[in-house]
Amino acid sequence: MSLGIAVIGTGRMGADHVRRIDSVIGGARVAAVADLDADRAREAAAGIEGCSVHTDPAAAMDAPGVAAVLIASSGPAHEAALLEAFARGLPVLCEKPLTPDPAGTLRVMEAELRLGRRLVTVGFMRRYDSEYQELQRTLEQGELGRALMLHCRHRNAQSPPFFTTEMLIRDSVVHEADATRWLLGQEVTAVQVLRPRPSSGAPQGLGDPQLVLFETSGGVVVDVEIFVNCGFGYEVHCEAVCERGTASIGAGSGLVTRGAGRAARAIPEDFTVRFAEAYDREVRAWVDGIRRGRVEGASAWDGYAAALVCEAGVRAQECGERVGVELPERPALYA
Amino acid sequence: MSLGIAVIGTGRMGADHVRRIDSVIGGARVAAVADLDADRAREAAAGIEGCSVHTDPAAAMDAPGVAAVLIASSGPAHEAALLEAFARGLPVLCEKPLTPDPAGTLRVMEAELRLGRRLVTVGFMRRYDSEYQELQRTLEQGELGRALMLHCRHRNAQSPPFFTTEMLIRDSVVHEADATRWLLGQEVTAVQVLRPRPSSGAPQGLGDPQLVLFETSGGVVVDVEIFVNCGFGYEVHCEAVCERGTASIGAGSGLVTRGAGRAARAIPEDFTVRFAEAYDREVRAWVDGIRRGRVEGASAWDGYAAALVCEAGVRAQECGERVGVELPERPALYA
Amino acid sequence: MSLGIAVIGTGRMGADHVRRIDSVIGGARVAAVADLDADRAREAAAGIEGCSVHTDPAAAMDAPGVAAVLIASSGPAHEAALLEAFARGLPVLCEKPLTPDPAGTLRVMEAELRLGRRLVTVGFMRRYDSEYQELQRTLEQGELGRALMLHCRHRNAQSPPFFTTEMLIRDSVVHEADATRWLLGQEVTAVQVLRPRPSSGAPQGLGDPQLVLFETSGGVVVDVEIFVNCGFGYEVHCEAVCERGTASIGAGSGLVTRGAGRAARAIPEDFTVRFAEAYDREVRAWVDGIRRGRVEGASAWDGYAAALVCEAGVRAQECGERVGVELPERPALYA
Amino acid sequence: MSLGIAVIGTGRMGADHVRRIDSVIGGARVAAVADLDADRAREAAAGIEGCSVHTDPAAAMDAPGVAAVLIASSGPAHEAALLEAFARGLPVLCEKPLTPDPAGTLRVMEAELRLGRRLVTVGFMRRYDSEYQELQRTLEQGELGRALMLHCRHRNAQSPPFFTTEMLIRDSVVHEADATRWLLGQEVTAVQVLRPRPSSGAPQGLGDPQLVLFETSGGVVVDVEIFVNCGFGYEVHCEAVCERGTASIGAGSGLVTRGAGRAARAIPEDFTVRFAEAYDREVRAWVDGIRRGRVEGASAWDGYAAALVCEAGVRAQECGERVGVELPERPALYA
Structure with missing residues (x-):
């Protein structure tokens, strides 16, 4: 079951996190978004199945299916949102800084200490x-x-x-x-x-x-x-x-x-290291294409052309001479 | 709605694709796996909700929710699996080579031409x-x-x-x-x-x-x-x-x-380019942790320590002198 | 005693070799130059003590003090000049190609073989x-x-x-x-x-x-x-x-x-490797300056300023604080 | 006429400068050396025509033909040597530091100021x-x-x-x-x-x-x-x-x-930039070899072999095919 996340704040960073949870990473979905600017929140949630839109962070955290909170609102709004998440026992990823000043951070930390278990992860992405x-x-x-x-x-x-x-x-x-x-x-x-x-x-x-x-x-x-x-x-x-x-x-x-x-x-040990990200992007691009009704990327024609080149290559290995590659006309489907 | 995929072949490459679809990329899920070696197929599918296990590729393609096929079986098995996918009108991502020899590739291409629309994407990951x-x-x-x-x-x-x-x-x-x-x-x-x-x-x-x-x-x-x-x-x-x-x-x-x-x-233009992957990995690691019942990464304590350092830094900007940082004892929760 | 060299050909490469022998490397001097273009030869030899000017390569080789020959004339002229050098038993550095065609090169090589000892070095500078x-x-x-x-x-x-x-x-x-x-x-x-x-x-x-x-x-x-x-x-x-x-x-x-x-x-082992060339250039620049009547480079003032900085540095090591450097007015001599 | 230099101090740096003046750079010669350790001085001067050996720096500066002084003795000995050079109006290259302490450097600078012209160059080789x-x-x-x-x-x-x-x-x-x-x-x-x-x-x-x-x-x-x-x-x-x-x-x-x-x-503009040092080293190596009675480097045989390869290359350009290179037996002279 994928993890339902409430994203608090849908400005530049927040909207980017919404996109990331929705279409880049696996195992999670955006269950709710909240922003003081309701239009901005709506825009971020557009096209995401089952994502409710709020102006109140607490309401977003109470939305059905929310099991975790990602805070990307402005710094001064962090403390209140963190305490709301604590009240619900929800794990929370909070963009840095946790709060704008050490006093606020101390209050947040003390609240978490009272809970007796860790809920906060700070977004130090490095x-x-x-x-x-x-x-x-x-x-x-x-x-x-x-x-x-x-x-x-x-x-x-x-x-x-x-x-x-x-x-x-x-x-x-x-x-x-x-x-x-x-x-x-x-x-x-x-x-x-x-x-x-x-x-x-x-x-x-x-x-x-x-x-x-x-x-x-x-x-x-x-x-x-x-x-x-x-x-x-x-x-x-x-x-x-x-x-x-x-x-x-x-x-x-x-x-x-x-x-x-x-x-x-x-130097990388093997291709799984060197091209790890390429494989991820390949399958992601293929899935994205299909969801938008498109089949893209290297076609059967590309596979055929490569096969003919290899065939000539193997003959060239054996004979030591230049071997021509004869390709038929490219079908219109693969234009 | 996430895309249901049947993965044909669960050897090294296939098992890696199963893991990728299940937990790395978004928008897709492994709906079925097939491998001649049923144990290997079962192992690949372990822990994936709603993933059925097969030894026959065609049966996997017929499993409920399958809307696309990923072929990672051995080369000689590709042609038959491709034709099965064509018979069901399913888009298919096929590891290279499409088939071991140009004649087989030509037959696949001709079958796709008869369908009159592209279904095949060849896995040239570069x-x-x-x-x-x-x-x-x-x-x-x-x-x-x-x-x-x-x-x-x-x-x-x-x-x-x-x-x-x-x-x-x-x-x-x-x-x-x-x-x-x-x-x-x-x-x-x-x-x-x-x-x-x-x-x-x-x-x-x-x-x-x-x-x-x-x-x-x-x-x-x-x-x-x-x-x-x-x-x-x-x-x-x-x-x-x-x-x-x-x-x-x-x-x-x-x-x-x-x-x-x-x-x-x-040189990258800004941090969203330089750290794009870090943000993806951060949120993915946080989600994975929560799904395994763990809150990890930088803690509220880390946020507090950084805040105190910044506070000293701002004072140091103003006074031009060395400013000490006084940190309280670290609570056991954050050990 | 420095080696007297006749330079044959004073075009771009030849003139550069004249400059090199005269002022860059040690142990040799340009004893004679030859070029079909007498003006060009004269220009190359200008200011070089004891360097005679010729239009005939053989005459240059016969000039007093000539103990070696450097051929930098055009390719077709190489063979004749090489044979003249052989006739005099003079070692010769010849710009590549030895001759424009293998037949000429073979004749040169056979002539050297008849002498029974090596005289030729080909200028493959790589x-x-x-x-x-x-x-x-x-x-x-x-x-x-x-x-x-x-x-x-x-x-x-x-x-x-x-x-x-x-x-x-x-x-x-x-x-x-x-x-x-x-x-x-x-x-x-x-x-x-x-x-x-x-x-x-x-x-x-x-x-x-x-x-x-x-x-x-x-x-x-x-x-x-x-x-x-x-x-x-x-x-x-x-x-x-x-x-x-x-x-x-x-x-x-x-x-x-x-x-x-x-x-x-x-990574270089020590400064003598890293700065080997810098030392050569330093002493060369100093010598060249003196020969032109000039004392250049870092002055006593520069030495004094560096000494005051070091003095402050040593005090700063001890006290751990910022230590100011008080420099007197810079004397006009060192402006 | 080459510049006669007295080198004061023949330890590691001094001996290296003697070698440099004698055989690396042009336009100068070691006319005298001085070192408290007479054996060390003698060793440095060995094989240098017309180079006298001293234990007293002043005596070295008075040796015939000395027109400049290079000081490479230990730091505490610099001041006295510099003042001796000033007394004779000799330009002097002094290894850093000019003197071990700013007070001494100031005295040197003031002495030079009294002369009213620059004689000192400090050896900041960077x-x-x-x-x-x-x-x-x-x-x-x-x-x-x-x-x-x-x-x-x-x-x-x-x-x-x-x-x-x-x-x-x-x-x-x-x-x-x-x-x-x-x-x-x-x-x-x-x-x-x-x-x-x-x-x-x-x-x-x-x-x-x-x-x-x-x-x-x-x-x-x-x-x-x-x-x-x-x-x-x-x-x-x-x-x-x-x-x-x-x-x-x-x-x-x-x-x-x-x-x-x-x-x-x-990226260098042309070969004269890229290979400037190679040309210097080539001619220097050739000169050094001849002075030691040796003809080294690429031989006529090397020139001949390269010519045959080029001949085959030009034929290969024309015919588009592989062209063999036929090389005769290599004469013993070029073994």
């Missing part, structure tokens, strides 16, 4: 990025020794108009705060910020970029370049400097390790 | 690989001019025991045959094979590696290194040499283009 | 390229096993106006012919050429690009993309596919080896 | 590294906008036994101090040092690694990882983060720029 996961595994395996430093880069092409200097920390560096804790299994014990002269490409008044420095409980020093108007694109790098080598991600080549005189990246 | 798709778009956009050559490398760490010299073409180079046709929109008109002295790492009698050369209807020359016992891993490269530059994939850095004095790779 | 040398050492050490294939790319941005289809082989692929022989220690036993439809970026009538295939005495298959109007720059790649891995050069990352599940490049 | 020079040019051209941050990594495989925590700054980070000033054309105005828990791979008592932070007169923030026991090799990275992109060096791919949605490296 923990699910394949490069970050490889980095985490590499650090955990310990072949490179203990981590000594992390060098992080966090770059956005352009910041949205409402962005403030504080948000460089609260909205952006918060990801490095969590990634540091998760990668190292240590707490951050001190923070310092160095502020170069701001870029002329940043909006007036925004102190962009900055160099944020963390110290951790295990004596690791972390430097984070946060630059939300770098102009050229989105990049998230992280290099862990360890006692016997380094491991870095985010520079376009996957996980690169330095150690014993070499900089190296792993 | 067409769904994100690097191949970028390469295809790059060629289609035409900024680099017309393609003149393709350089392809197709390397497996090790071939299975039953592999023959012919299978280098039929099982391996068949992917390059399809990729060549798909990338260029041209037919292969001739094939030649050069055979270096075989590697001592290849099984006795296997002519591995080989250099396979295609000519196409548009005058493109394609060279394919096929090496199924390269020993070091799985790699699929392709470089398209065009009139004004080249575009290559498969060397661990995504799509790299050469043109106008530079070799370059694209 | 043998001196650091990447090629690393590749050669890697193949020789044998860790990757026997070589099975070479994949070569040879690309020029644009061909000169006089370039012909034959010259793709004689002027360009000749480098791969030598590199193949040198890297593998094997002879080329057969050649085949595949010709895609020519690029519209190539001059009318020039069959550019081509795919040239070599077979060698050791059963290695070599493919060479020759493309002399690729438009985007100059590139020379070579990947050696061996029994247990591959080694490739020319893609901008030095020597990259694939083996045992990793693609890797070497 | 200014001559081709990657650093490209980076400097890129910053100067200004296409990426003003520099905002520099991220530097400075890693040694292992520190020598006598290395102290202070030397991390004075001996190692001094290079980044100079590089920062030179790349940016700005002064360093403050320094801070963050010290992670030392690596267990570092000698007891050595605070290794550290993160050194510079602020500059133009508001640039610079972070320097100094790690002199990283274990895996020698690496010097530098990434300049600018208003419209970044430029980085040291990661094995030359200069990489990020800007306008792409990460890119330059």
Whole structure:
């Protein structure tokens, strides 16, 4: 039975989660959506069988079949929605930040502690990025020794108009705060910020970029370049400097390790690793097509043409000469 | 309503497709499985609600709710299964090769032509690989001019025991045959094979590696290194040499283009591109956890710790000094 | 005592060699130059102490102090100049090709055989390229096993106006012919050429690009993309596919080896490797400056400023705080 | 006339400079060497025509033909040697640091100021590294906008036994101090040092690694990882983060720029760029061989074999078929 989810908030992130639950991942369905803007909620729910539309988060959580809650509303609305979910004993995935300030987060945490069991998962998505996961595994395996430093880069092409200097920390560096804790299994014990002269490409008044420095409980020093108007694109790098080598991600080549005189990246073991995502996308595209009444992708003609090429190839292996491929006229059905 | 699929063949590939339809992608469910080995079929179907188990492909296609067929049985069994699907008007995704020889493929194609509409999709998964798709778009956009050559490398760490010299073409180079046709929109008109002295790492009698050369209807020359016992891993490269530059994939850095004095790779525009897959995996992991009765991932404690770090960070922005982070004892619930 | 060299031919390559002998490398001097164009010869020799100017190669070889000959004249003039050098027992470095046709080369070789000792060195400069040398050492050490294939790319941005289809082989692929022989220690036993439809970026009538295939005495298959109007720059790649891995050069990352599940490049052992060339250039620039009456490069002021920064750095190590650097006014002498 | 140089100090660096002046670069010769250890001095001078050997630096500077001085003795000996060179009006290249402490450097600078003309060049060799020079040019051209941050990594495989925590700054980070000033054309105005828990791979008592932070007169923030026991090799990275992109060096791919949605490296324009160093090494190797009485490198036989391959290649172009290459027996002279 698929898991019925109430999605609270159908703005950019929320609508994207609705699409994801409805058509990308398996095992779940959108059972209800809620948004203060009823039109926006209706639009997000359009075409989803059995999805009810609400303006009140609590009403959405009470809709039939709801067994879990995904909160993607604005930060200030999180606390109330979390407490409503707790009241119903529903597990909840909440976009970061849990609440805009530590006091609210503390109240949420204390409420969960009173329940005596975990219901909350915070949406720090980097923990699910394949490069970050490889980095985490590499650090955990310990072949490179203990981590000594992390060098992080966090770059956005352009910041949205409402962005403030504080948000460089609260909205952006918060990801490095969590990634540091998760990668190292240590707490951050001190923070310092160095502020170069701001870029002329940043909006007036925004102190962009900055160099944020963390110290951790295990004596690791972390430097984070946060630059939300770098102009050229989105990049998230992280290099862990360890006692016997380094491991870095985010520079376009996957996980690169330095150690014993070499900089190296792993080569996949076999096609199931290399093309894992391609298989997922292939079957998903085929299913989506059929549901829309279409048969797409490589046709029987494509299979036939490939077979004739292989036939010629096998003859060419044997004779050592150039072998022509004779293809009949392509039927109109496969045009 | 999710699409009911009958999966024919539950060996390695088939069982993987069952898992994919059941728990990875959305919008579909495994309604029936068939395998000559009933135990293997039962094992693949275990735990899937409403999935019937068969030894006869036709019976599986007749099971309630079946609206599409995925064929992953051995090559010689494909033709019969395809014709059964045609008899029921069911769309079918068939693993390559469609049939082991061109004559069988021709019969399948003729049967589909008699139906007068497409039902078959052949599982050439490279067409769904994100690097191949970028390469295809790059060629289609035409900024680099017309393609003149393709350089392809197709390397497996090790071939299975039953592999023959012919299978280098039929099982391996068949992917390059399809990729060549798909990338260029041209037919292969001739094939030649050069055979270096075989590697001592290849099984006795296997002519591995080989250099396979295609000519196409548009005058493109394609060279394919096929090496199924390269020993070091799985790699699929392709470089398209065009009139004004080249575009290559498969060397661990995504799509790299050469043109106008530079070799370059694209930087993602924003986080929705960079972390698209991470969001999918995050929500999928959360759903899977809940279905198994577990709440996992970043906890309220993690949210609280990150909030305290951000709070210190904002103070550090303002004062320019090192600011300590005071964390309370971690509650046992979040240990 | 430095070696006196007669440079025959002072066109582009010859003039460059004159400059190289005069001011780049040590242990040699240009004792004489010869060119049919006396003005061009004079220009090349300008400012070189003790360098005589000639129009006749033989006269240049007879000039006082000449102990070796460098031939950089046009191909058809090589044979006569080589025989003149032989007549004088002078060692000779001759730009490739030794002569424009095999018959001439055979005569030169037979003349040298009659002398009974080697005098000729052919200017295949790739043998001196650091990447090629690393590749050669890697193949020789044998860790990757026997070589099975070479994949070569040879690309020029644009061909000169006089370039012909034959010259793709004689002027360009000749480098791969030598590199193949040198890297593998094997002879080329057969050649085949595949010709895609020519690029519209190539001059009318020039069959550019081509795919040239070599077979060698050791059963290695070599493919060479020759493309002399690729438009985007100059590139020379070579990947050696061996029994247990591959080694490739020319893609901008030095020597990259694939083996045992990793693609890797070497990291230099120490600064003498990493900055070897920088030290050479530093001392050369200093010497050149002094000879032109100038003292350049980092000044005492630069040394002083760096010292003050280090002083502050050491204090900062101790106190853990930010330490300011107080620099006096910069004296005008160091402006 | 070549420049006569007195080399003061013939330890590791000094002996390397003697070799460099004698046999690598042109236009200069070692006229005298001095070392407190007379044997070491003699050994360095062995085989160099006209090179006198001294224990007293002043005596070496007074030797016939000396027109410039290269100081490579230990730091504490620099000041006296510099003042001796000043007394003789000789230009001097002095290895860094100019003197071990700022007070001594100030005295040297003041002495030079009294002379009223520059004689000193400090050996900051990074200014001559081709990657650093490209980076400097890129910053100067200004296409990426003003520099905002520099991220530097400075890693040694292992520190020598006598290395102290202070030397991390004075001996190692001094290079980044100079590089920062030179790349940016700005002064360093403050320094801070963050010290992670030392690596267990570092000698007891050595605070290794550290993160050194510079602020500059133009508001640039610079972070320097100094790690002199990283274990895996020698690496010097530098990434300049600018208003419209970044430029980085040291990661094995030359200069990489990020800007306008792409990460890119330059492709050489032509072979004179790509193989510039190979030509230098070719002619140098030829000259060195002749001076040692040897003719080495590609022989007439190699030229002949390449010519026969080309001949077959041209025939293969014309006929489109495989053309065999017939090579005669290789004469013993070319074995």
